[in-house]
Amino acid sequence: MSSKVIEINNVNFSYGKQKALLNITFDVKEHQFTAVIGPNGGGKSTLVKLMLGLLEPNSGSVKILNMQPKNAREFVGYVPQYIDVNLDFPITVLDVVMMGNKKEHLKESISIFKRLFPIKYSDIEIKCAYSTLQKVGMQDYIDRKIGDLSGGQRQRVMIARALCSHPKLLILDEPTSNIDPQGQKEIFELLKELNRDLTIFVVSHDLAVVSEYAQKIIYINREAFVHDLGNDTLGATSKSNGHFCQVEMMQMLKGLKR
Amino acid sequence: MIEALSYDFVQNALIAGVLVSISIGIIGALVVVNRMVFLAGGIAHSSYGGIGLAIYFGIPMALSTSLFAVASALLISWLSIYHKNRIDSFIGLIWAVGMAIGIVLVDLSPGYHGDLMSYLFGSIMAVSHSDIWIMTILLITILLFVHIFYREILAISYDSEYASLRGIKSHLFYTLILVLSALSVVVAIKVVGLILVIAMMTIPTFIAEKLSKSLYMMMILSALFAFVFTMLGLILSYIFDLTSGATIILTSAFGMGVYGVISYIKSRI
């Protein structure tokens, strides 16, 4: 039994007059490692924002875990494309990870009295942050200032923040855009490992990397071309799902693959 | 120097210096990490309109400047949420229009208004008991706000989109920070004047940010530096008979220079 985690049906979206997404339809099953590729301005981040309920489609429907995106937020972890962060911002890794904490968790641990001592996290909270950081291999950095970390390390912390509430779906918008090839491979290995427990939906520019890991590849350039590989990855097979624009997909693969 | 402390107005000046420097230090930290310095500048200058209102209609200055500053804070907050990309132009507009309203209203008011300079550069020796009360209430409000909502404030300051996704009302907190900074600016006008208030908000904060690992620590250090610079400035201005607001700012700038030299030497060792 594999239920649908993401269901996108005939979605259209435009910013004012500018059409960003046209008739997008696809779904993602539980534990399916899904990658979205496409050119700059193709609408990838727009699609992600629709899935988070930050934007509403003009027509069509977006369902996450059978819910409206806004109601599904607590089951979704999100790693933004590029946070326009001030590297001098005084904040530790622990603080950042705690931002992703479950809401109920936050309420329970913060009575009005405790709120008067806001910098002390409870033991439960610290334990939770520590174990989440362990998953991404950053537990030794828990007290470091985030601006002092490397780009790849910071991205791992962002992933930990997204994992903190134990999501069922993890959405990452170009998690490796500022990271060297080695770091990129490490992040994708990490995602592969996390994929055992949750569904991964990752936006990337790099088909070569993605094809090694993804079971489903969606190419978006206003319209979507879906390439479903079942349980395999492109690395294992080149069998194409016939009823999506196969020709375009293959052209796209030829064009982008090194 | 010591006998000066027995005068009522000197005591008031010192107490006002303490209250205002701590408020401005804390709020300055929030303004800087939220990149609202230009916004706060707009609010500070537009509150000159409130001074004009007070003179023209003969209403209390504290009331009219507070109302004017809070109104511009709300307007700026609304504009920065719905017209993010053009916010610079709008702030420039509010900044200038507020000042223009003030100037025209003063022109229209009969009589002599010789003490206008004191609003531009501060008049700490003229602080009254009721001013002290207002400053105390504001400081307590700020302290409660940053303690009770520390996590929310931290989250929206660092990454407001993510904070919204986690159910935090980003717009609300953004607006509250702006309103509190508007009120802090108004009380600081007494101490350093509206021209210099932004320097008082940003210089201690600049040093504090470099030395801090958390926003909480940054607020504490920034309040501490603001306090030290203000007290030093007040003492120097008394000894050499200088304008207190300007002396406080120059003391702060000197402190920043000292910090710069120390950190440069440290980085070379």
Ligand SMILES: Nc1ncnc2c1ncn2[C@@H]1O[C@H](COP(=O)(O)OP(=O)(O)OP(=O)(O)O)[C@@H](O)[C@H]1O
């Ligand atoms: N806030 C916005 N207002 C108006 N137009 C926008 C906005 N955000 C995106 N767009 C437009 O929508 C289109 C899709 O943008 P989107 O950010 O989704 O692309 P993307 O695939 O994520 O690109 P990139 O690879 O550069 O991240 C682009 O043409 C862009 O100009």
Ligand SMILES: [Mg+2]
């Ligand atoms: Mg994008």
